[in-house]
Amino acid sequence: RHKISIAIDGPAAAGKSTVAKIIAEHYAYIYIDTGAMYRALTYKAIQENIDLNNELEVANVLSSIKIELKPANDGQIVLINGEDVTDVIRTNQVTNQVSIVAMHPKVREEMLKRQRLLASNGGVVMDGRDIGTHVLPKAEVKIFLKASVEERALRRHQENIKKGFESDLTKLTNEIANRDKLDSEREIAPLKKASDAIEIDTTSMTIQDVVRTIENYIEERL
Numbered sequence: 652r653h654k655i656s657i658a659i660d661g662p663a664a665a666g667k668s669t670v671a672k673i674i675a676e677h678y679a680y681i682y683i684d685t686g687a688m689y690r691a692l693t694y695k696a697i698q699e700n701i702d703l704n705n706e707l708e709v710a711n712v713l714s715s716i717k718i719e720l721k722p723a724n725d726g727q728i729v730l731i732n733g734e735d736v737t738d739v740i741r742t743n744q745v746t747n748q749v750s751i752v753a754m755h756p757k758v759r760e761e762m763l764k765r766q767r768l769l770a771s772n773g774g775v776v777m778d779g780r781d782i783g784t785h786v787l788p789k790a791e792v793k794i795f796l797k798a799s800v801e802e803r804a805l806r807r808h809q810e811n812i813k814k815g816f817e818s819d820l821t822k823l824t825n826e827i828a829n830r831d832k833l834d835s836e837r838e839i840a841p842l843k844k845a846s847d848a849i850e851i852d853t854t855s856m857t858i859q860d861v862v863r864t865i866e867n868y869i870e871e872r873l
C-alpha cells in the first residue's frame with residue numbers, strides 16, 4: 652500500500668499526540684510532533700535569556716539549534732543539539748510561553764521548512780495547529796480534533812494527578828483557553844480547521860473511539 656500523509660490539527664490538549672502516536676504505530680509511519688519543535692525552541696530561548704517577543708533574536712536561536720524527534724518506546728524523545736529535552740519542554744514555564752514564540756513569522760517560516768523536510772518521504776502522521784492548512788496542504792488525510800475547553804482541562808488535570816504533579820483545574824482551564832486564543836488569533840498560520848479536514852469532537856469519546864473513527868477514514872483513502 653502506498654504511503655500517505657496524515658495531518659492532525661486542533662486546539663491544546665485535544666488528544667492529538669495520543670491519537671497520532673497510536674495511528675503512526677498502526678501503519679508503521681513516522682510520528683512528527685510539531686508542537687515539540689516549538690516547545691524546544693521556547694525552552695532554548697528561555698535558557699539563553701532571550702526576550703521572547705524579539706522575533707529576530709528568537710529566530711537566531713532557532714538557526715543555532717538542531718531539533719531531533721526520535722522514536723522511543725512510549726512515543727518519542729526530543730533532542731536539541733543532541734541533548735535530551737523530552738521532559739523539560741513540558742514544564743508550565745514553556746507551555747505558557749510557547750504561543751509567543753510561535754507567533755513570529757521568521758520562526759514559522761523556518762519550522763515550515765524543517766517540517767516539510769521531515770515529511771518529504773510520506774508515511775507520516777504529523778500533529779500541530781497548521782499542518783492541514785500550511786505545512787502539508789496536500790495531505791491525503793486531514794483531521795481536526797476538538798473538545799470543549801472544560802473537557803480538555805479535565806483530561807490534563809487527571810493526567811497531572813496520575814503523574815503525581817500538582818494541578819489546579821481552574822488555572823489549567825484558563826491557561827488552555829489563553830493558549831487557544833493566541834494560537835487562533837495570530838497573523839501567520841493560525842489554528843484553523845482546513846476546509847477539507849474532517850472534524851471530530853472528542854468531548855464524549857474515548858481514545859479508542861477516536862482512533863477507530865480516524866482509521867476507518869484512512870482505510871477509505873489508502
Ligand code: C5P
Nearest residue numbers: 685686687689749750753779780781834
Ligand atoms: O501541540 P502542543 O500543545 O505541544 O504545541 C505547543 C504550542 O506550539 C502551541 O500552543 C502553538 O503555540 C505552537 N504550535 C504551532 N504550530 C504547530 C504546532 C504547535 O504554532 N504546528
